[in-house]
Amino acid sequence: MLTDYNIMRKGSRREVLLAVLPFIQFILLLIALQCALILLSGTAGDEAREAFRVRVIADSNTADAQQVKAGVAEGVSRVLGKAELTGPSSIEALIPEMAHAAEEVSGGAPVRVMYGTAFFPPKVVAGGMIPQARADSIVVTVGSGRGDNWWCALFSDVCEPGDVAAEEEETEEEPVTFFIVEWLKSMFG
Incomplete structure (x- = not known):
């Protein structure tokens, strides 16, 4: 009779990290692009x-x-x-x-x-x-x-x-939203 023992796979955490890493890189790239657009937009x-x-x-x-x-x-x-x-x-x-x-x-x-x-x-x-x-x-x-x-x-x-100062006082500021957060909310919420 064989004894019971736990089978441990080498690199299982590493494989998970390698699978998630491209997603994290993609999210960071989107955040960087949005920040660049915010800073460079406007005339x-x-x-x-x-x-x-x-x-x-x-x-x-x-x-x-x-x-x-x-x-x-x-x-x-x-x-x-x-x-x-x-x-x-x-x-x-x-x-x-x-x-x-x-x-x-x-x-x-x-x-x-x-x-x-x-x-x-x-x-x-x-x-x-x-x-x-x-x-x-x-x-x-x-x-x-x-x-x-x-x-x-x-x-x-x-x-x-x-x-211009009078016009600025009258207009209400639109809340700042980030498309990544909105996208995640639409997917999960």
């Missing part, structure tokens, strides 16, 4: 790359200095909104008017307005990504210019446009 990056930019630098990071900075940005925006910009010479001609408008709201702090090429860090705007680059811009410095920067893309009412 804001293309539009903003071509836009003229304004950089307003506050005197400091205090609340008063930030309010002055917002007023200066609004004054510069008004001047640029009224002007017809045809090239660099028309922008340079507006510098004294922009400086005057900025000094009116700066509370006595000196204001420097310079036109030229400035470095802009990468920025995500409306679903698109603007890569870091040097761009033609106006740099407005209030006082010592030791505050945080405010980067703007022009020709849509500088930054925070009133009409």
